[in-house]
Amino acid sequence: MSTADVTSSTNDQKYEIAHLKLVPKRHIGRMIAAAIVLLILAAIVRAFSVGQIEWSYVRDFLFAPAILDGLKSTLIMTVAAMGLGIILGVVIAIMRVSGNPVLSSIAIGYVWIFRGAPALLQLMIWFNLALIFPTMGIPGLFEFRTVDIMTPFVAAMLGLGISQGAYTSEVVRSGLLSVDSGQYEAARAIGMTQFKMLRRIVLPQAMRVMVPPIGNEVIGMVKLTSLASVIQYSEILHNAQIIYFANTRVLELLLVACFWYLVVVTLLSIGQYYIERYFGRGSKSITASM
Amino acid sequence: MTKDIIVKAVDVTKLYGPFTALDKVSLEIAKGEVCCIIGPSGSGKSTFLRCINQLEKMNSGAIWVNDELVGYRREGNNLHEINDADMARQRRRVGMVFQRFNLFPHMTALENVMEGPVQVLKEPVAEVRKRAEDILARVGLSDKISHYPSQLSGGQQQRVAIARAMCMRPDLILFDEPTSALDPELVSEVLDVMKDLAASGMTMIVVTHELGFARNVANTVAFMEAGKMVEIGPASEVLTSPKSPRTAEFIKAVHS
Structure with missing residues (x-):
């Protein structure tokens, strides 16, 4: 046998493995990590089940009228504060991008102050405003005692809504900036006024960029309303607290409140998906799935 | 100014800081006329086109569309900028293709x-x-x-x-390099539509690098360079026997 023959026969064997089964690499590290995490999770679940939690209290109070009333107040406050936040956000953002130096400086100052101070502190300032302004109004026209109008609801709505407006204005501004300058020009070229251009062309396109972060902020706001419990607004956490002050079942009632927050946030997340899909119409990612 | 002049521009000047983008550009377009503006990049062709519907503000000069002063109102010896609604109303008469x-x-x-x-x-x-x-x-x-x-x-x-x-x-449609962003094989379908539009009697001002289109469709060709209107005249004259040596050079460079 010549050397050439030897080489060719070993070569033939070498290439005869194409039919063999391909076995993926074993990820030992991943399996160990997963096992550890599952173990920890199991330990936590066990701790809660053997801990001194009276689950019957959780069940009984889940649909208690005081809790459901609190839930309703939480939702009302979310809508009111977020509504105020969005209105202020749009106004402040437009002031910021307007060419007017006074308006844009005021917008910058607004964001600086109300994004800078903690929301809880802002709530307390609104609630205690009567201490420095016993009465409010326009002299000679009308006047109120501050304690009469600055109810927990009003103070919470102002505190949460105004600080939210500072955040939302940045979202709106980034939405406005995301619209191509060619869109502004095309809108002007068909004879649109500034207002019509914003309403018909710019905002609908900006919405696509704005909806995901605003959805996030709405979800954040649902939870932020719990701060209003501090100023006696009877939202769900406040009502849960009142109940556990009476029956001392602290953790049970906190879990009840936690359950409802999760329900609301889940529903909002689903709603956000559909809103995003609506404003994404015409964009590439949507058309690909059509 | 006769009735069937659609666009009249007189001494339009536009500055970007120290840079003169447009230097006393004048132009007159009659109803139904197709005018192609050609010239090297940065010569001010697009800027001039955009001044006609006030997407760009000029520093001096005046433009009339349909005998109406564009973007300004005369008060004594001053020209005052018109408000948003009036500007929008004027733009309705002028189409624009980007x-x-x-x-x-x-x-x-x-x-x-x-x-x-x-x-x-x-x-x-x-x-x-x-x-x-x-x-x-x-x-x-x-x-x-x-x-x-x-x-x-x-x-x-x-x-x-x-x-x-x-x-x-509209009374007039402005085309700002309408085929420059297109893949080469898609250019002709757009030019065909423009040719059809021209044949229907639409007044058109077209900033373009398509000299073939200019030769076949345009009545008037204007050559701009460095913010100046170097030469303007009937399409056949400007494209085949230009008066200015700069125009001749440009046309030769585009064709080679």
């Missing part, structure tokens, strides 16, 4: 074409829909009316953009 199409991405082709007449001119929706469908058929897009811009090729998008300008029934 290099990058600038279709509204959240609207279908049909909605893009209907937007101006319905929202700005406040015409009845049914009537506008009929007209928009006819115009989209005319530019060869009957089967694409419910497509979004992202589902259309560049050439199709530009034809929708031309239809959008046409549906406003």
Whole structure:
């Protein structure tokens, strides 16, 4: 046998493995990590089940009228504060991008102050405003005692809504900036006024960029309303607290409140998906799935 | 100024800081005329076109469209800038087609074409829909009316953009390098639509590098360089026997 023959026969064997089964690499590290995490999770679940939690209290109070009333107040406050936040956000953002130096400086100052101070502190300032302004109004026209109008609801709505407006204005501004300058020009070229251009062309396109972060902020706001419990607004956490002050079942009632927050946030997340899909119409990612 | 002059520009000057983008540019376009503006990049062609519908503000000079002073109102010895609503009203008479199409991405082709007449001119929706469908058929897009811009090729998008300008029934349509952003094989479908539009008697000012289009379709060709109107005259004269040596050089360079 010549050397050439030897080489060719070993070569033939070498290439005869194409039919063999391909076995993926074993990820030992991943399996160990997963096992550890599952173990920890199991330990936590066990701790809660053997801990001194009276689950019957959780069940009984889940649909208690005081809790459901609190839930309703939480939702009302979310809508009111977020509504105020969005209105202020749009106004402040437009002031910021307007060419007017006074308006844009005021917008910058607004964001600086109300994004800078903690929301809880802002709530307390609104609630205690009567201490420095016993009465409010326009002299000679009308006047109120501050304690009469600055109810927990009003103070919470102002505190949460105004600080939210500072955040939302940045979202709106980034939405406005995301619209191509060619869109502004095309809108002007068909004879649109500034207002019509914003309403018909710019905002609908900006919405696509704005909806995901605003959805996030709405979800954040649902939870932020719990701060209003501090100023006696009877939202769900406040009502849960009142109940556990009476029956001392602290953790049970906190879990009840936690359950409802999760329900609301889940529903909002689903709603956000559909809103995003609506404003994404015409964009590439949507058309690909059509 | 005679009745059938649609555009008259006198000494239009535009400065960007120390840079002179337009240096006393003058032009006169009659009704039904097609004028191609050619010239090297940065010569001010697009800037001048954009001054005609006030997307760009000039520093001095004056432009009339249909005998109406554009963007300003004379008060004594001053020209005062007009307000937003009046500016919008003037722009309704002038169509514009952009290099990058600038279709509204959240609207279908049909909605893009209907937007101006319905929202700005406040015409009845049914009537506008009929007209928009006819115009989209005319530019060869009957089967694409419910497509979004992202589902259309560049050439199709530009034809929708031309239809959008046409549906406003303007006195004049401005084209800002309408084929420069297109793949080479899509250029002719857009030029064909423009040729058809020119044949129907539309007054057009076209900033372009397509000298073939200029030769076949334009009545007038203007050559601009460094912000100046170097030469303007009948298309055949300017393109075949230009008076200025700079024009001759440019045409030769484009053809080689």
